[in-house]
Amino acid sequence: METIGFIGLGIMGSPMAQNLIKARYTLVVYDIIKECVNEIASARAMAAASALEVAEKSNVVITMLPDSPDVEAVVFGNNGVLTGIRPGSLFIDMSTIALATSKKVYNALQEKGVESLDAPVSGGDVGAKAGTLSIMVGGSDEAFKRALPLFEVMGKNIVHIGDPGAGQVTKTANQIVVALTIQAVAEALTLVKKSGVDIARVRDALLGGFAQSRILDLHGQRILERNFKPGFKIKLHHKDLGIALQIARELGLSLNNTAQAAEFMNALIAQGKGELDHSSLILLVEALSGLTE
Numbered sequence: 163m164e165t166i167g168f169i170g171l172g173i174m175g176s177p178m179a180q181n182l183i184k185a186r187y188t189l190v191v192y193d194i195i196k197e198c199v200n201e202i203a204s205a206r207a208m209a210a211a212s213a214l215e216v217a218e219k220s221n222v223v224i225t226m227l228p229d230s231p232d233v234e235a236v237v238f239g240n241n242g243v244l245t246g247i248r249p250g251s252l253f254i255d256m257s258t259i260a261l262a263t264s265k266k267v268y269n270a271l272q273e274k275g276v277e278s279l280d281a282p283v284s285g286g287d288v289g290a291k292a293g294t295l296s297i298m299v300g301g302s303d304e305a306f307k308r309a310l311p312l313f314e315v316m317g318k319n320i321v322h323i324g325d326p327g328a329g330q331v332t333k334t335a336n337q338i339v340v341a342l343t344i345q346a347v348a349e350a351l352t353l354v355k356k357s358g359v360d361i362a363r364v365r366d367a368l369l370g371g372f373a374q375s376r377i378l379d380l381h382g383q384r385i386l387e388r389n390f391k392p393g394f395k396i397k398l399h400h401k402d403l404g405i406a407l408q409i410a411r412e413l414g415l416s417l418n419n420t421a422q423a424a425e426f427m428n429a430l431i432a433q434g435k436g437e438l439d440h441s442s443l444i445l446l447v448e449a450l451s452g453l454t455e
């Protein structure tokens with residue numbers, strides 16, 4: 163079995179790494195937050211002091227980091243992956259990051275004789291814990307085949323989309339659909355609330371019809387419970403819509419509703435709510451209609 167390096171042990175990375183440990187892989191783990199490392203460190207998850215050490219001690223290095231600058235820091239920074247990784251190793255970035263950064267990382271690793279994959283995920287912390295993530299992969303056939311046993315531990319719907327970067331393009335499409343669906347659910351449930359009709363019963367009714375969605379199901383429940391603990395942070399989804407709008411600008415596309423959802427998230431961040439779950443978008447929709455907590 164390959165030794166797996168895992169960098170970024172947050173809401174997603176921690177349960178993904180735990181599932182690899184349960185599948186009896188040996189891990190070398192690192193996060194800039196020491197408590198995140200301590201929580202997972204064990205006989206089969208050796209704590210490393212840097213990304214460099216992770217790369218030196220593993221055959222496969224997985225990253226699950228917040229944003230493009232974080233992946234750049236981990237790969238290119240002092241004590242970074244690029245310095246320690248050996249030719250013949252495999253690098254898998256499962257973070258959601260800018261296409262340009264993903265390709266820059268791919269090219270730098272190729273020069274070192276290291277294959278890499280962009281493999282962002284969907285399914286949230288629930289899917290990460292259950293090992294049922296949807297994994298969207300860009301890179302060579304050979305690298306995909308090598309990574310597949312690991313993906314099968316972390317996910318269920320695993321699709322090799324195409325060339326390097328294709329995974330990130332897919333994830334961007336995913337984030338547009340998710341953001342606009344949250345906005346639709348938020349507007350619908352705000353209408354229901356202001357009408358004085360029972361939101362729980364409306365959710366039940368809608369879940370059996372054409373308006374059914376995982377967002378209405380899981381986030382509808384969060385909204386009912388007023389539970390906006392992340393989950394997926396508003397600030398990270400805002401980052402993803404920024405990636406979508408950047409790609410749209412480069413391709414000459416006009417994504418009006420994506421831009422509006424990004425502005426809504428911008429407003430929530432400005433109000434100090436960037437750390438809340440993205441289902442909290444309803445707070446802004448409600449506030450615009452004069453509904454407060």
Ligand code: NAD
Nearest residue numbers: 170171172173174193194227228232257258286287393394
């Ligand atoms: P998170 O903020 O909970 O975790 C990220 C972890 O990376 C943190 O523990 C942080 O300390 C660590 N980190 C940051 N910079 C680092 C560095 N330089 N070196 C080492 N560790 C570093 O974020 P998350 O929710 O786990 O998301 C991770 C990625 O997965 C993001 O790109 C996000 O968009 C994507 N994603 C998240 C979800 C979700 O539901 N949370 C779902 C799908 C995809």
